Amino acid sequence: MTAGDLAITLAALLCTIGFAALIVVLVRVLDMLKLLRSEVAGLRDQTQPLIDELRSSTAEARMTMDEARSDLARFDRVLGSAEAISDAVDGSGRVARTAFSVPVIKLAGLATGTSRAVRKIRGRDTGATIVHVPAGRQRRRA
Numbered sequence: 408m409t410a411g412d413l414a415i416t417l418a419a420l421l422c423t424i425g426f427a428a429l430i431v432v433l434v435r436v437l438d439m440l441k442l443l444r445s446e447v448a449g450l451r452d453q454t455q456p457l458i459d460e461l462r463s464s465t466a467e468a469r470m471t472m473d474e475a476r477s478d479l480a481r482f483d484r485v486l487g488s489a490e491a492i493s494d495a496v497d498g499s500g501r502v503a504r505t506a507f508s509v510p511v512i513k514l515a516g517l518a519t520g521t522s523r524a525v526r527k528i529r530g531r532d533t534g535a536t537i538v539h540v541p542a543g544r545q546r547r548r549a
Contacts, residue, residue, distance in 0.1 A: 408416075
Protein backbone atom coordinates (compact mmCIF):
# COMPACT_ATOMS: atom_id res chain seq x y z
CA MET A 408 0.00 0.00 0.00
CA THR A 409 1.37 3.27 -1.00
CA ALA A 410 1.05 6.60 0.67
CA GLY A 411 -1.54 7.72 -1.86
CA ASP A 412 -3.68 4.65 -1.21
CA LEU A 413 -3.37 5.24 2.54
CA ALA A 414 -4.41 8.89 2.14
CA ILE A 415 -7.42 7.93 0.02
CA THR A 416 -8.47 5.22 2.50
CA LEU A 417 -8.01 7.62 5.43
CA ALA A 418 -10.02 10.33 3.63
CA ALA A 419 -12.83 7.85 2.84
CA LEU A 420 -12.86 6.74 6.48
CA LEU A 421 -13.03 10.36 7.69
CA CYS A 422 -15.80 11.13 5.22
CA THR A 423 -17.76 8.07 6.41
CA ILE A 424 -17.36 9.16 10.05
CA GLY A 425 -18.39 12.71 9.09
CA PHE A 426 -21.46 11.45 7.24
CA ALA A 427 -22.37 9.23 10.20
CA ALA A 428 -22.06 12.22 12.55
CA LEU A 429 -24.13 14.30 10.14
CA ILE A 430 -26.81 11.58 10.03
CA VAL A 431 -26.90 11.49 13.85
CA VAL A 432 -27.22 15.29 13.99
CA LEU A 433 -29.97 15.28 11.34
CA VAL A 434 -31.90 12.56 13.18
CA ARG A 435 -31.68 14.66 16.40
CA VAL A 436 -32.84 17.73 14.47
CA LEU A 437 -35.73 15.69 13.03
CA ASP A 438 -36.73 14.53 16.54
CA MET A 439 -36.60 18.11 17.77
CA LEU A 440 -38.72 19.28 14.83
CA LYS A 441 -41.34 16.62 15.65
CA LEU A 442 -41.32 17.75 19.29
CA LEU A 443 -41.55 21.38 18.19
CA ARG A 444 -44.49 20.56 15.88
CA SER A 445 -46.35 18.85 18.71
CA GLU A 446 -45.68 21.83 21.02
CA VAL A 447 -46.88 24.26 18.37
CA ALA A 448 -50.03 22.18 17.85
CA GLY A 449 -50.64 22.19 21.62
CA LEU A 450 -50.05 25.92 21.77
CA ARG A 451 -52.42 26.42 18.84
CA ASP A 452 -55.07 24.35 20.61
CA GLN A 453 -54.67 26.46 23.74
CA THR A 454 -54.59 29.83 22.02
CA GLN A 455 -57.34 29.26 19.46
CA PRO A 456 -60.18 29.79 22.02
CA LEU A 457 -58.42 32.91 23.27
CA ILE A 458 -58.09 34.25 19.75
CA ASP A 459 -61.77 33.50 19.05
CA GLU A 460 -62.76 35.25 22.28
CA LEU A 461 -60.56 38.20 21.37
CA ARG A 462 -62.23 38.42 17.97
CA SER A 463 -65.71 38.38 19.51
CA SER A 464 -64.65 40.99 22.09
CA THR A 465 -63.25 43.15 19.32
CA ALA A 466 -66.50 42.84 17.37
CA GLU A 467 -68.51 43.79 20.49
CA ALA A 468 -66.19 46.73 21.16
CA ARG A 469 -66.57 47.86 17.55
CA MET A 470 -70.36 47.70 17.84
CA THR A 471 -70.26 49.60 21.15
CA MET A 472 -68.02 52.27 19.64
CA ASP A 473 -70.36 52.63 16.67
CA GLU A 474 -73.32 53.03 19.03
CA ALA A 475 -71.38 55.55 21.11
CA ARG A 476 -70.50 57.51 17.97
CA SER A 477 -74.13 57.61 16.86
CA ASP A 478 -75.26 58.60 20.38
CA LEU A 479 -72.61 61.31 20.45
CA ALA A 480 -73.71 62.61 17.07
CA ARG A 481 -77.34 62.65 18.22
CA PHE A 482 -76.34 64.39 21.47
CA ASP A 483 -74.39 66.94 19.45
CA ARG A 484 -77.48 67.66 17.35
CA VAL A 485 -79.64 67.96 20.49
CA LEU A 486 -77.09 70.26 22.11
CA GLY A 487 -76.98 72.41 18.97
CA SER A 488 -80.78 72.64 18.99
CA ALA A 489 -80.77 73.55 22.69
CA GLU A 490 -78.20 76.27 22.07
CA ALA A 491 -80.28 77.65 19.20
CA ILE A 492 -83.41 77.63 21.36
CA SER A 493 -81.52 79.27 24.22
CA ASP A 494 -80.24 82.00 21.91
CA ALA A 495 -83.73 82.55 20.52
CA VAL A 496 -85.28 82.72 24.00
CA ASP A 497 -82.53 85.02 25.22
CA GLY A 498 -83.09 87.32 22.25
CA SER A 499 -86.85 87.32 22.72
CA GLY A 500 -86.42 87.89 26.48
CA ARG A 501 -84.23 90.88 25.78
CA VAL A 502 -86.77 92.23 23.29
CA ALA A 503 -89.62 91.69 25.75
CA ARG A 504 -87.66 93.32 28.57
CA THR A 505 -86.91 96.32 26.38
CA ALA A 506 -90.49 96.56 25.14
CA PHE A 507 -92.22 96.17 28.51
CA SER A 508 -89.80 97.86 30.91
CA VAL A 509 -90.72 101.45 30.05
CA PRO A 510 -94.51 100.92 30.21
CA VAL A 511 -94.23 98.90 33.42
CA ILE A 512 -92.10 101.59 35.05
CA LYS A 513 -94.57 104.25 33.94
CA LEU A 514 -97.50 102.17 35.21
CA ALA A 515 -95.77 101.64 38.60
CA GLY A 516 -95.10 105.38 38.85
CA LEU A 517 -98.69 106.15 37.93
CA ALA A 518 -99.99 103.69 40.53
CA THR A 519 -97.75 105.13 43.24
CA GLY A 520 -98.69 108.69 42.36
CA THR A 521 -102.38 107.81 42.27
CA SER A 522 -102.24 106.07 45.64
CA ARG A 523 -100.48 109.08 47.20
CA ALA A 524 -103.02 111.46 45.69
CA VAL A 525 -105.90 109.35 47.01
CA ARG A 526 -104.37 109.31 50.48
CA LYS A 527 -103.92 113.07 50.46
CA ILE A 528 -107.46 113.61 49.26
CA ARG A 529 -108.83 111.36 51.98
CA GLY A 530 -106.61 113.02 54.54
CA ARG A 531 -104.69 109.95 55.54
CA ASP A 532 -101.32 111.31 54.81
CA THR A 533 -98.96 109.52 57.15
CA GLY A 534 -96.59 112.42 57.23
CA ALA A 535 -93.62 110.14 56.78
CA THR A 536 -90.50 112.01 55.85
CA ILE A 537 -87.27 110.74 54.52
CA VAL A 538 -84.35 111.39 56.86
CA HIS A 539 -80.90 111.66 55.41
CA VAL A 540 -78.16 110.22 57.63
CA PRO A 541 -74.63 111.07 56.51
CA ALA A 542 -72.30 108.15 56.01
CA GLY A 543 -70.24 107.26 59.08
CA ARG A 544 -72.80 108.57 61.59
CA GLN A 545 -75.56 106.58 63.15
CA ARG A 546 -78.89 107.99 64.04
CA ARG A 547 -79.75 107.76 67.72
CA ARG A 548 -82.91 105.96 68.52
CA ALA A 549 -85.25 107.61 70.96
